[in-house]
Amino acid sequence: MRLDYPGFDFKITARDPDSCARTAVLSTPHGTIETPNYIFCGTKATVKNLSPAQLLEARTDIILSNTYHLMLQPGADLIAKMGGLHSFMNWGGPMLTDSGGFQVFSLGEGTMANEIKGRSGKGHDNRNLLEISEEGCVFRSYIDGKKIALTPEGAMEIQRKLGADLLMQFDECTPYHVDKEYTARSMEMSLRWGDRCLAEFARHHNGKQAVYGIVQGGIYRDLRRISAEYTGDRPFFGTAIGGCLGGSDEEMADVVDGSAPYIHPHRPVHFLGIGRIRDVFTFVRMGIDTFDCVIPTRLARHGTAFMRGVKGETINLKNAQYRDDPSPLDESLGLASSAQFSKAYIHHLLKANENLASQILAQHNIATLNRLMREVREAIPKGRLEALEREWLDR
Amino acid sequence: MRLDYPGFDFKITARDPDSCARTAVLSTPHGTIETPNYIFCGTKATVKNLSPAQLLEARTDIILSNTYHLMLQPGADLIAKMGGLHSFMNWGGPMLTDSGGFQVFSLGEGTMANEIKGRSGKGHDNRNLLEISEEGCVFRSYIDGKKIALTPEGAMEIQRKLGADLLMQFDECTPYHVDKEYTARSMEMSLRWGDRCLAEFARHHNGKQAVYGIVQGGIYRDLRRISAEYTGDRPFFGTAIGGCLGGSDEEMADVVDGSAPYIHPHRPVHFLGIGRIRDVFTFVRMGIDTFDCVIPTRLARHGTAFMRGVKGETINLKNAQYRDDPSPLDESLGLASSAQFSKAYIHHLLKANENLASQILAQHNIATLNRLMREVREAIPKGRLEALEREWLDR
Numbered sequence: 001m002r003l004d005y006p007g008f009d010f011k012i013t014a015r016d017p018d019s020c021a022r023t024a025v026l027s028t029p030h031g032t033i034e035t036p037n038y039i040f041c042g043t044k045a046t047v048k049n050l051s052p053a054q055l056l057e058a059r060t061d062i063i064l065s066n067t068y069h070l071m072l073q074p075g076a077d078l079i080a081k082m083g084g085l086h087s088f089m090n091w092g093g094p095m096l097t098d099s100g101g102f103q104v105f106s107l108g109e110g111t112m113a114n115e116i117k118g119r120s121g122k123g124h125d126n127r128n129l130l131e132i133s134e135e136g137c138v139f140r141s142y143i144d145g146k147k148i149a150l151t152p153e154g155a156m157e158i159q160r161k162l163g164a165d166l167l168m169q170f171d172e173c174t175p176y177h178v179d180k181e182y183t184a185r186s187m188e189m190s191l192r193w194g195d196r197c198l199a200e201f202a203r204h205h206n207g208k209q210a211v212y213g214i215v216q217g218g219i220y221r222d223l224r225r226i227s228a229e230y231t232g233d234r235p236f237f238g239t240a241i242g243g244c245l246g247g248s249d250e251e252m253a254d255v256v257d258g259s260a261p262y263i264h265p266h267r268p269v270h271f272l273g274i275g276r277i278r279d280v281f282t283f284v285r286m287g288i289d290t291f292d293c294v295i296p297t298r299l300a301r302h303g304t305a306f307m308r309g310v311k312g313e314t315i316n317l318k319n320a321q322y323r324d325d326p327s328p329l330d331e332s333l334g335l336a337s338s339a340q341f342s343k344a345y346i347h348h349l350l351k352a353n354e355n356l357a358s359q360i361l362a363q364h365n366i367a368t369l370n371r372l373m374r375e376v377r378e379a380i381p382k383g384r385l386e387a388l389e390r391e392w393l394d395r
Numbered sequence: 396m397r398l399d400y401p402g403f404d405f406k407i408t409a410r411d412p413d414s415c416a417r418t419a420v421l422s423t424p425h426g427t428i429e430t431p432n433y434i435f436c437g438t439k440a441t442v443k444n445l446s447p448a449q450l451l452e453a454r455t456d457i458i459l460s461n462t463y464h465l466m467l468q469p470g471a472d473l474i475a476k477m478g479g480l481h482s483f484m485n486w487g488g489p490m491l492t493d494s495g496g497f498q499v500f501s502l503g504e505g506t507m508a509n510e511i512k513g514r515s516g517k518g519h520d521n522r523n524l525l526e527i528s529e530e531g532c533v534f535r536s537y538i539d540g541k542k543i544a545l546t547p548e549g550a551m552e553i554q555r556k557l558g559a560d561l562l563m564q565f566d567e568c569t570p571y572h573v574d575k576e577y578t579a580r581s582m583e584m585s586l587r588w589g590d591r592c593l594a595e596f597a598r599h600h601n602g603k604q605a606v607y608g609i610v611q612g613g614i615y616r617d618l619r620r621i622s623a624e625y626t627g628d629r630p631f632f633g634t635a636i637g638g639c640l641g642g643s644d645e646e647m648a649d650v651v652d653g654s655a656p657y658i659h660p661h662r663p664v665h666f667l668g669i670g671r672i673r674d675v676f677t678f679v680r681m682g683i684d685t686f687d688c689v690i691p692t693r694l695a696r697h698g699t700a701f702m703r704g705v706k707g708e709t710i711n712l713k714n715a716q717y718r719d720d721p722s723p724l725d726e727s728l729g730l731a732s733s734a735q736f737s738k739a740y741i742h743h744l745l746k747a748n749e750n751l752a753s754q755i756l757a758q759h760n761i762a763t764l765n766r767l768m769r770e771v772r773e774a775i776p777k778g779r780l781e782a783l784e785r786e787w788l789d790r
Contacts, residue, residue, distance in 0.1 A: 044744075044747040044749055045740070046747075046749045048750065048751075049750050049751065049754070051732060051754065051755070053732070073747055074718070074739075074742075074743045074746065078718070078719055078743075082719070082737065082739050082740070083721070088737070088739070088740055088743075089740060090735050090736060090740070323469070323473070324473060324476060326477050336448065337446060342483070344477050344483070345440070345477070345484060345485070348440065348468070348469045348483075349440075349441060351468055351469065352439040352441075352464075352469075354441045354443065355443065355444050355750055355753070355754075356443075356444065356446060359444070359446065359750075359754070360446070
């Protein structure tokens, strides 16, 4: 099977002399971005608390939306009728959608991060997940309790209707607390699901979308290798790393490090659901091109701001020390809002439960991560990643 | 007693040939605005869901903040230490603060509008209000339950620390369901409180602030007249109309119409807490220069958009008819956001509980009321108010 992606391109432009880090240019029908880059989560067709204009002010290049949420509300057909996701949410740049699998298989909203990081119970402890079989899965809508089937073909159809540039194959997001045998069977099923996704994708391919395969295999290097090689042999445009990566930063790094050599070397590599500042430094070095994570906006809602050059990456504006701190949130960022509002004011907004705090901090966090990615892209060709990491993480 | 307001001015520039409506220029140390105008509520030092930049985009001239909320959190001293309210919240234009009386005497958040419109129980049914006496009042903080005393002198001191341009005297906001005797005694006490406010204000007067007296007297024309004349005889910069105005639109109009002839004719007149589109047309004709009301932002949070030329003034984007309506919210407004987002998208955001809906609709509502006020100011010298009212209210 062969698939061409005429409206797409991925060109590696430079490599780090000391690691597998690389810079590249990723072209899509909705624009070209430089990588490494960060894909911000617009789960329900909106990056929480921010308009597209505010995203652009924060120098955002690319966002994603979640198939699982959108298929339930407002529905893929409605979005297609409104001209697709770009037009519906008024975002003109590159966009990615996931396949819905992650949310279906995870334990429901709010615990996905725990699940991926192995901090939850045994296996699929998800009462809304009614059935997994070779065909696909059946789950209960969190909105109205309706039974809904999702198959590889269905996931591709929905993503076609949503109309994002970059699509994800449907996969089983294997949980942490299962044994190797389950993980192997699950990974193999995901590979077959990947083939079905490609077949379905090919049937409607019009050059406006491109699909990523997903490498599963849990924490097992040998399984990750099989998955990476199989996926690399199929005509996916890109490769994503998904599923459980272990319970610690070290285990996660070890799993990715072990899979990296077997991932297709000329395709963009996306790391699903990971994206603290230290993760960016760790995984860019292993050849990751794009990251996504909900934490920039989620932490914002809890009063936490990513900061350059701060131990632990973040400060929490709810802390009493900021009550009477007149200094601006961040004058160095080049974002009007972060330069204008004082820490004391944001502290007050948080204490008063005012949404403007989430808006200010979400835009700040996104602008900060965009700055991080710009500086990472500058550092790679110069072999300056290590120095940059020390600057960012105050090490 | 004499008080000069060197940094302030109020110049009447035109009059409606058919009513008491007038246009004027109101100058403050933080800028000059044209009236009639709308003062948007930034209760806790933020207009809910909007940044000052977004307020300016919506062509906002003037905002207010609430003494009651700010004295409790973060406290007037903290705001003074941060350079005052303008600097704290990053609003450079004219600003008004109320005296705190309205909130202390009303039934708590969310029911103030009911109270002013006479839709609540008997008298001061406010468990947090512990005592009213000639000296002032004692209430319980809604934040930590602490007992707090507020006097006319205290209200002026707090407003001095907050540093807004236009201040309000401390008054008892007389409830609806009390008899005429209570209303008369309450109104008379408010007059004495007004004198104490002026004395306290004069002790620290530096030309940067100006104070409004408040006309009380409930629904009783004779009491309103006494209050208006007394207030007009005192060296207030402006006059505000406060307190209970009756249970219906007709009663409210009757009360204001009855008080208007006795209000000082050369001072700006502010109508406290009132501001639907039909109110603007009704009360501009009675000589009201400025309005304030929480409804532009409060209705926004419930999915309601003010619209020009719509029966009933508003549409509710939660209604099923908007589910697949691709038309922009309002292309005629001259606001980027209202022109870019479709009704279907806003409907989706509301169904999905996404804050971006409140942001879009709050900015839209404010921009719409600012447009209303601009058109009202244009209409007055031309005697076109009636025609304009028909256009706005689709009558």
